Amino acid sequence: MKEMNNNKGVALILVVSILAVAGIMAVSFAFTMRLELKAANNFLETARASYLAEAGVTYAQAVLKEDERGIDSLEDTWYTVFTGSDIDNDSDGNPDSKWIYVYNEKDETVGRYAVLVRDEASLLNINIATKHNLSPLRLTEGWTPYEVDLQKFLATFGLSDSQKIYQDILDYRFGIDGEPGEGMVDDNENERVLGSDGIDNNADGIIDEAGEGIDEPMEFVPDAPYGDDRIFETPFEFTKIRSISPEDFNSIYSYITAYSVDKNVDVEGRSRENINFMDATSLASGAFTPTEDELLLFVFYLF
Numbered sequence: 001m002k003e004m005n006n007n008k009g010v011a012l013i014l015v016v017s018i019l020a021v022a023g024i025m026a027v028s029f030a031f032t033m034r035l036e037l038k039a040a041n042n043f044l045e046t047a048r049a050s051y052l053a054e055a056g057v058t059y060a061q062a063v064l065k066e067d068e069r070g071i072d073s074l075e076d077t078w079y080t081v082f083t084g085s086d087i088d089n090d091s092d093g094n095p096d097s098k099w100i101y102v103y104n105e106k107d108e109t110v111g112r113y114a115v116l117v118r119d120e121a122s123l124l125n126i127n128i129a130t131k132h133n134l135s136p137l138r139l140t141e142g143w144t145p146y147e148v149d150l151q152k153f154l155a156t157f158g159l160s161d162s163q164k165i166y167q168d169i170l171d172y173r174f175g176i177d178g179e180p181g182e183g184m185v186d187d188n189e190n191e192r193v194l195g196s197d198g199i200d201n202n203a204d205g206i207i208d209e210a211g212e213g214i215d216e217p218m219e220f221v222p223d224a225p226y227g228d229d230r231i232f233e234t235p236f237e238f239t240k241i242r243s244i245s246p247e248d249f250n251s252i253y254s255y256i257t258a259y260s261v262d263k264n265v266d267v268e269g270r271s272r273e274n275i276n277f278m279d280a281t282s283l284a285s286g287a288f289t290p291t292e293d294e295l296l297l298f299v300f301y302l303f
């Protein structure tokens with residue numbers, strides 16, 4: 001009798017345990033289902049967002065392709081179509097873009113996107129701008145965009161300490177050796193040419209001085225930096241410079257870029273010739289018909 005009672009007890013415990021296990025399984029199944037549903041929803045939302053973003057980029061590309069004007073201005077379609085005060089697309093604290101709504105065939109809104117197109121070529125490239133000719137008697141010669149004056153640029157914004165910021169930016173770019181490329185090395189092998197071309201290539205106010213082609217600004221190459229050099233991948237990386245406060249960054253953000261490239265070609269895509277290296281025959285030949293840009297270059301070089 002006692003043994004029977006014991007068996008009953010065991011059976012009860014078994015039944016209770018099985019029920020408990022079944023209960024746990026049911027709860028966890030429901031939980032898993034909810035997670036699955038959530039994951040599926042997330043996937044759907046992510047896909048929707050990514051297609052909307054893609055639509056925005058494609059639209060912007062189409063508008064840019066249609067822009068046939070030789071000059072860019074804020075009156076161009078690529079600016080007017082997307083500009084508005086709905087959203088701060090680049091997070092600089094100022095609204096810049098408007099929402100563009102996307103509808104399905106029943107005219108119901110399925111989503112919206114906002115696009116910001118910036119003319120990077122009109123901004124100061126923080127990887128390139130270096131120094132202006134320091135001599136008060138001479139003008140910078142337009143030899144390369146490296147002559148764009150970073151120091152003067154920073155000084156126009158009323159920053160906390162523009163001189164220190166200037167120095168810190170160069171230190172960041174040039175690395176421990178403090179020079180473009182590898183210090184004391186002619187990384188781009190142009191010393192012979194630069195030392196005798198009649199141009200102040202390193203913008204220090206002296207023409208063809210000894211060592212002019214060693215550690216000149218052009219040895220800082222953003223696409224493939226030499227030695228210990230470092231580049232800013234995006235304008236936002238400017239905030240890595242400690243002396244640039246968030247307020248400083250906000251006031252200069254809309255004027256800087258890290259993306260623009262000087263291809264050294266004219267408006268028709270032909271590479272520019274340096275007339276310092278051309279002989280009279282090639283200058284006179286039909287292979288070289290100067291455009292307005294090149295005439296400007298003439299003025300620079302012949303000055």
Ligand SMILES: [Ca+2]
Nearest residue numbers: 174175179181
């Ligand atoms: Ca260096």
Ligand SMILES: [Ca+2]
Nearest residue numbers: 200202204206
């Ligand atoms: Ca020089």
Ligand SMILES: [Ca+2]
Nearest residue numbers: 194199201208
């Ligand atoms: Ca020179």
Ligand SMILES: [Ca+2]
Nearest residue numbers: 186190213214
């Ligand atoms: Ca060099």
